[in-house]
Amino acid sequence: MSFMLFMVTAIHVLRQIRSLRVIRLASLPMKNNQEAKQPRFNPDELRSKYREERDKRLRQEGNEQYIKIDGRYARFQEDPYTPVQAREPLHDEVEVLIVGGGFSGLLAAARLKEAGIEDVRIVERGGDFGGTWYWNRYPGAQCDIESYIYLPLLEEIGYIPKQKYSNAPEIFAHSCAIAEHYRLYDKACFHTSVTELRWNEALLRWIVSTDRGDSMKARFICLADGPLSQPKLPGIAGIETFQGKMFHTSRWDYGYTGGDACGKLDKLHDKRVGIIGTGATSIQCIPYLAASAGQLYVFQRTPSSVLVRDNKATDSEWATTLSPGWQQARMQNFNRVTSGIGQDEDQVNDGLTNIMRNLSKLPEHLYREQPAAEDMEKLSEMLDFEQMEQVRARIDSIVTDPETAAALKPWYRLFCKRPCFNDEYLQVFNRPNVKLVDTQGKGVAQLTETAAIVGDQSYDLDCLVFATGFEVGTAYPRRSGFEVYGRDGLTLTEKWADGMRTLHGLQTRHFPNCFFLGMTQGGYTANYTHMLYEQSAHIAYILGEVKKQNMQAVEVNQEAEDQWVDVINSFAAAGMKYYQECTPGYYNNEGKPGEGKTAKIAGFYGGGSEAFFQILADWRKKGDMEGVCLTGGQS
Ligand code: NDP
Numbered sequence: 001m002s003f004m005l006f007m008v009t010a011i012h013v014l015r016q017i018r019s020l021r022v023i024r025l026a027s028l029p030m031k032n033n034q035e036a037k038q039p040r041f042n043p044d045e046l047r048s049k050y051r052e053e054r055d056k057r058l059r060q061e062g063n064e065q066y067i068k069i070d071g072r073y074a075r076f077q078e079d080p081y082t083p084v085q086a087r088e089p090l091h092d093e094v095e096v097l098i099v100g101g102g103f104s105g106l107l108a109a110a111r112l113k114e115a116g117i118e119d120v121r122i123v124e125r126g127g128d129f130g131g132t133w134y135w136n137r138y139p140g141a142q143c144d145i146e147s148y149i150y151l152p153l154l155e156e157i158g159y160i161p162k163q164k165y166s167n168a169p170e171i172f173a174h175s176c177a178i179a180e181h182y183r184l185y186d187k188a189c190f191h192t193s194v195t196e197l198r199w200n201e202a203l204l205r206w207i208v209s210t211d212r213g214d215s216m217k218a219r220f221i222c223l224a225d226g227p228l229s230q231p232k233l234p235g236i237a238g239i240e241t242f243q244g245k246m247f248h249t250s251r252w253d254y255g256y257t258g259g260d261a262c263g264k265l266d267k268l269h270d271k272r273v274g275i276i277g278t279g280a281t282s283i284q285c286i287p288y289l290a291a292s293a294g295q296l297y298v299f300q301r302t303p304s305s306v307l308v309r310d311n312k313a314t315d316s317e318w319a320t321t322l323s324p325g326w327q328q329a330r331m332q333n334f335n336r337v338t339s340g341i342g343q344d345e346d347q348v349n350d351g352l353t354n355i356m357r358n359l360s361k362l363p364e365h366l367y368r369e370q371p372a373a374e375d376m377e378k379l380s381e382m383l384d385f386e387q388m389e390q391v392r393a394r395i396d397s398i399v400t401d402p403e404t405a406a407a408l409k410p411w412y413r414l415f416c417k418r419p420c421f422n423d424e425y426l427q428v429f430n431r432p433n434v435k436l437v438d439t440q441g442k443g444v445a446q447l448t449e450t451a452a453i454v455g456d457q458s459y460d461l462d463c464l465v466f467a468t469g470f471e472v473g474t475a476y477p478r479r480s481g482f483e484v485y486g487r488d489g490l491t492l493t494e495k496w497a498d499g500m501r502t503l504h505g506l507q508t509r510h511f512p513n514c515f516f517l518g519m520t521q522g523g524y525t526a527n528y529t530h531m532l533y534e535q536s537a538h539i540a541y542i543l544g545e546v547k548k549q550n551m552q553a554v555e556v557n558q559e560a561e562d563q564w565v566d567v568i569n570s571f572a573a574a575g576m577k578y579y580q581e582c583t584p585g586y587y588n589n590e591g592k593p594g595e596g597k598t599a600k601i602a603g604f605y606g607g608g609s610e611a612f613f614q615i616l617a618d619w620r621k622k623g624d625m626e627g628v629c630l631t632g633g634q635s
Pocket residue numbers: 001002003004005006057142143144145228234235236276277278279280281282284299300301302418442443444467468469470584585586
């Protein structure tokens with residue numbers, strides 16, 4: 001589960017290919033006569049089928065269909081893994097306070113420590129480091145970006161993952177190893193949720209309040225609380241009346257199911273289990289539920305695309321051949337391949353890089369000519385149709401019951417939803433104890449005390465698992481659980497009322513000494529970890545400069561912020577048509593792309609991540625801190 005935002009689109013890739021045509025010519029072998037291939041499908045029929053399936057699923061409420069987890073639902077968010085330790089409130093001061101102890105927080109802290117900034121505290125809602133990998137312990141959880149590039153700081157820690165795609169416990173353990181290595185445990189505050197961040201102009205410090213009664217000061221803050229950290233529940237009528245066991249996949253109750261992340265959920269052998277949702281999480285855990293439950297009902301609203309995984313144990317001989325710098329080089333190679341930038345070698349060479357190669361197979365004449373954007377988009381659509389036909393054919397080749405196979409077929413373009421990779425999921429539907437309940441795009445209509453209702457059928461359940469994902473399109477304070485007050489008491493909600501505004505996605509005016517980690521208004525990377533590497537290095541550089549110049553505060557200039565927002569906006573229209581035509585989901589703001597406060601100006605740098613990384617590197621190289629001002633004189 002790379003749990004990074006996996007929002008690459010064929011359009012992004014093809015746009016990139018278009019601008020990098022010359023590089024591809026130089027570095028990729030030509031294939032002859034690709035343009036002579038005739039499609040084995042009818043594009044018009046597919047287009048109208050996609051539209052029909054999308055329209056079935058569009059809901060006026062958009063994001064409002066989901067239930068926020070608080071109040072009567074607060075128990076869905078409690079930590080089932082680690083008991084909360086009592087501690088006294090803290091009223092001390094640190095140099096840097098990082099909100100979130102997942103990969104973003106760990107990488108930021110690591111780079112700061114390497115830069116000589118030792119006084120770093122991580123405040124984390126969970127009972128340990130790991131973020132996503134602390135919470136998501138459901139059976140079968142696994143990263144789906146290759147572990148050798150997804151697990152951060154492998155060379156620094158001296159660790160080689162055991163498999164091409166690591167299981168969740170290994171990734172959690174690695175997160176803890178990073179924290180040990182960089183001495184982050186000493187100052188960490190676990191089971192601590194920030195309730196407010198407030199800039200104090202007189203002190204030139206942030207005042208950090210938490211639900212543990214803390215009121216800490218910090219000179220700098222980094223918001224590393226992740227894009228998919230707030231679980232959400234489906235707004236199904238009667239949800240509060242169901243008397244059976246219920247939990248969200250990110251708070252798996254092994255006390256109830258038995259077993260562990262490797263499965264053997266022995267306490268379910270006589271239980272009727274329902275699971276709602278068929279996204280990336282569900283695809284991974286359903287094979288384990290199916291193997292253990294007496295009866296499993298899979299309530300499907302929209303099927304996922306499920307491609308071949310082909311996981312393997314790490315070749316220990318290969319590991320001995322790796323020379324210093326290998327991880328960054330491999331990361332870069334992957335990023336270039338998945339960005340459509342031709343490379344002599346595809347080092348990762350997996351399902352995802354294969355898709356990208358398939359989706360960027362240009363007919364020969366297009367390598368020579370400068371094709372019109374319209375032609376590129378048509379081609380992109382045809383390549384996508386071909387790819388999705390393969391996804392649908394795979395279902396027919398595995399699932400024996402034709403009606404079930406038909407219901408499992410996704411009818412949308414590949415990147416409308418996150419593509420999944422799994423070699424056990426589809427097979428599950430050949431088991432006698434598993435039933436796919438196809439809700440025809442509508443979802444479960446109602447829950448009663450004992451059952452889920454779909455159409456005129458009632459399914460009696462002992463246990464209901466919500467694999468319904470995380471809040472993405474909602475306002476930042478709703479997801480993070482706290483408000484940020486900048487200079488003159490301006491809140492982040494007010495500042496971003498008409499959309500996010502930043503320089504490089506990292507800093508926003510009126511919020512001095514505050515940094516955001518994540519992909520928004522940065523360049524898109526299929527491997528989220530890669531983006532975090534670049535951002536962490538950039539933040540460490542800026543803090544180093546503030547220190548070197550004996551200043552106390554750093555803040556973006558209005559002009560620089562405005563210019564960056566203009567740059568982001570100049571690319572915004574390109575992906576819009578793609579997402580408008582997509583079936584609803586969190587990639588397109590539940591069928592309303594571009595709508596809502598957080599959706600506006602929230603995209604990526606459309607020139608691609610490689611170009612974005614270069615912008616950051618050039619900015620640092622120039623050395624004049626262009627677009628930001630340092631204030632505060634001597635500490
Ligand atoms: P998703 O948001 O992808 O999926 C939620 C699922 O719940 C969808 O199938 C959705 O249907 C369904 N749903 C929501 N409401 C209802 C309802 N009322 N009735 C029926 N079904 C409903 O969440 P996931 O947790 O699966 O994945 C979230 C993200 O986490 C992924 O996109 C990925 O980025 C990351 N992830 C990564 C993994 C990896 O790297 N290996 C593994 C797991 C997750 P519909 O599609 O119709 O909205």
